[in-house]
Amino acid sequence: MPLDGLKTPPKLKPDTLRIIPLGGLGDVGRNMTCFELNGKLLLVDCGVLFPEDNQPGVDLILPGLDYLSERLDDVVGLVLTHGHEDHIGAVPYLLRQRVDIPLYGSKLTLALVEGKLREHRLRDAMLHTVREGDRVELGGFGLEFFAVTHSIPDAMAVCIRTSAGTVLHTGDFKMDQLPLDRRITDLRGFARVGQEGVDLLMADSTNAEVPGFTPLERDILPSLERVFSESKQKIVVACFSSHVHRVQQILNLAVKHDRKVCYVGRSMLRNMGIARDLGYLTVPENTLIELSKLPDFPPEKVVIICTGSQGEPLAALSRIANREHPAISVVPGDTVLFASSLIPGNENSVYRVVNSLTRIGARVVHRGNAFVHVSGHSSAGELLYVYNIVQPRNAMPIHGEPRHLVANAELAIATGVPRPQAIVAQDGDVVDLRGGLAHLVGRVDASYIFVDGSTVGDVSESSLTDRRILGEEGFISVVSAVDMRSGTVVAGPDVSARGFLEDPTIFDEVTVRIKDALSQALGEGVDDVHRLQQIERRVVGQWVNTTYRRRPMIVPVVIPV
Known part of the structure; x- marks a missing residue:
């Protein structure tokens, strides 16, 4: 299970494969995994997460690209399993930092990426088209690609062979036996890799809670x-x-x-x-x-x-x-x-x-009142099938919320994966694969990176909290001028509001309270502007909460004259 707190992982030993999910484990989106071996990094997918209602002003959420910022020169390639936004949408933001990272993907996937890169004016990207059955060697990582069926054509799984072990990453997939394009998931290829020996299976978790098989x-x-x-x-x-x-x-x-x-x-x-x-x-x-x-x-x-x-x-x-x-x-x-x-x-x-x-x-x-949609992801029956034919030594579910990941891990355990080797990780967890065993060894920062218009990374959780308060509760400002020498309020308080009962007459009562509280504090020798502003904030906050049961953002201003 995930470690509590932020524990720095130990130095990576030679011929140990380190796996770090930078997104996609905990959310249905921003999928990205970093594989490290002998100082080189291989990336799989680089997608976005779309904001929810409680993230006002945010356009996109990126995976933990900050983790890579000091090690971009060590990246040997980025593999893209398919062309959905939650797997390719963040590629331009990665290539802004280093445009010549080699990209590997199917014809359709790279065509969709190329369109995005043109919009971002990134013209020197290195795109390498691969097909199912192709093999590529990248800095100690041996890649083999397999066809999988999904809700977009040309999706692929990738087998990653290293000196530390073999990983099978399914990408998003299902086992539709009669797909419209007649391109079925390559279970024979999965079985062959399983016979060779798979040390870690990273399987799509989205429908792990759904029994049976996904409809055609x-x-x-x-x-x-x-x-x-x-x-x-x-x-x-x-x-x-x-x-x-x-x-x-x-x-x-x-x-x-x-x-x-x-x-x-x-x-x-x-x-x-x-x-x-x-x-x-x-x-x-x-x-x-x-x-x-x-x-x-x-x-x-x-x-x-x-x-x-x-x-x-x-x-x-x-x-x-x-x-x-x-x-x-x-x-x-x-x-x-x-x-x-x-x-x-x-x-x-x-x-x-x-x-x-x-x-x-x-x-x-819609799907709630008619059978007009089928998922692009494997249900529990299909996942059991894959675990049984691959027979991995370790499992690390990917792509899903915590409930999906746990359900997927339980399927792995049911098919014979030892419980300690069915690792339910979260974004930022560091998993080392060595000697056929995977262990959770620490954590790195893989927190959200918010995109607001053309601005990347400047929006914080605290600023989102402020935006939520402004949108839901409104805004009140209080401005007073005080003479510190005479200890008197010489102007104001002037109270104004936005998004909160904007009739100015409703503040007549609290204006008197603010002035009385400031005068009392000044009479007691308080000459600290910050303390006087806190008095304004406290008086207004108590009045609003008692009278209207609201908690607007309050901005107090005291001007010494």
């Missing part, structure tokens, strides 16, 4: 067909901008029902364009229309595929639900389909959008 992607087709058959007006489909297979299903149904398709959302347009150009998406001729052409077609002849399935406030669907989109509106009788999963932490945002659309009169179809 094609199983949802009858439900999607029913949505199209029953819809008499416009259909709006919200899904992840990287879910190529789901978009393909919607395109096929649109053609079948004689509807045109319009992509809405910058990432949707970009990603589907890339998928089409690379041959991962087949778009029937004369199916797509531009947003500007949407009014030229009757509602019953169009399908809009947009971003915003997680309730993101600036995404297309949220703007449509709030009647703020300049070109698209939803009216009673329209159908809105959420063809995606619900990422933990986004529940409030998603249901806020669902309720807004329902109030408008739209028919809202």
Whole structure:
């Protein structure tokens, strides 16, 4: 189990493999793992976590890149298992620090990364395309890549062979036996590596609590067909901008029902364009229309595929639900389909959008009331299968919240991994693999790095607390001028507020209390501005709490004259 406190790990011994999760163990997002061997570092994934409602003003959350800042020259490469944001979204922020870190990933994954790098004006990145079956040697790390099925094409697992032992990192995967692209998870490859001997299995934990097997992607087709058959007006489909297979299903149904398709959302347009150009998406001729052409077609002849399935406030669907989109509106009788999963932490945002659309009169179809989505992650039955064919000596669950990681570890134990060797780690834990055994040996700082606009790392937890107070409780400022020599209040107190009962007359009572308290303190010889400001804060705080049961941010100011 994780160590309490922050314990500095011991110096790494020769031919010991050190594994440090810098993100993804505790959250569904910001996935990143650092492997260290004989002074060299190999990185796997570099993703982002999207903020929750209680993190106002934050755009993205990065993995623990600060840990690498002094050792960037030791990084021999970054392996990207697939193209989802929680695995590639932080790549530009890493390459800002060293642009020539070699990147290894599949064709689609690197194409999506390349688009991000162009946006960040990083033009000299070193991109190396690999396919399943490829082997690469990188500074003491021998890499072998395996095909896995996921909710985005071209996902891969990676086997990392070193002098200290062999690690199999599954990435995100499931065992769909009839995937739409016919590219199944390479269980034969997993079994072969297992026969050779796997010292550590790092397996996707997202669905470890879900019994049985994840349904097939094609199983949802009858439900999607029913949505199209029953819809008499416009259909709006919200899904992840990287879910190529789901978009393909919607395109096929649109053609079948004689509807045109319009992509809405910058990432949707970009990603589907890339998928089409690379041959991962087949778009029937004369199916797509531009947003500007949407009014030229009757509602019953169009399908809009947009971003915003997680309730993101600036995404297309949220703007449509709030009647703020300049070109698209939803009216009673329209159908809105959420063809995606619900990422933990986004529940409030998603249901806020669902309720807004329902109030408008739209028919809202989602995973809670129809079989319109299947997960891209392995359920417990699939994980048991993988543990049994790989038979690892040690297990370290990845990608999930604590409950997912614990559930995954219990599956490993059930298949024969000794309990001490089923390591439930958290971000920043340091695990050393030596002599076939993995041990938790310390911790490093892998705390959140917040991105606020173009600013990286300047937002702290304390500043987020201030933002939450401002947003929820409001702001009150108190300004007084005092004459220290005469011990009198010569101006004010002037009380003003924002986001808190902004009628100035409500402060008449407390203004008298503040002045009396300041006068008393001055009369007792208090001549410290800070102490006088604390008196202002205390008087206002007590009054607000007693009268209104609120705790706004209070900014006291005392000006000596």
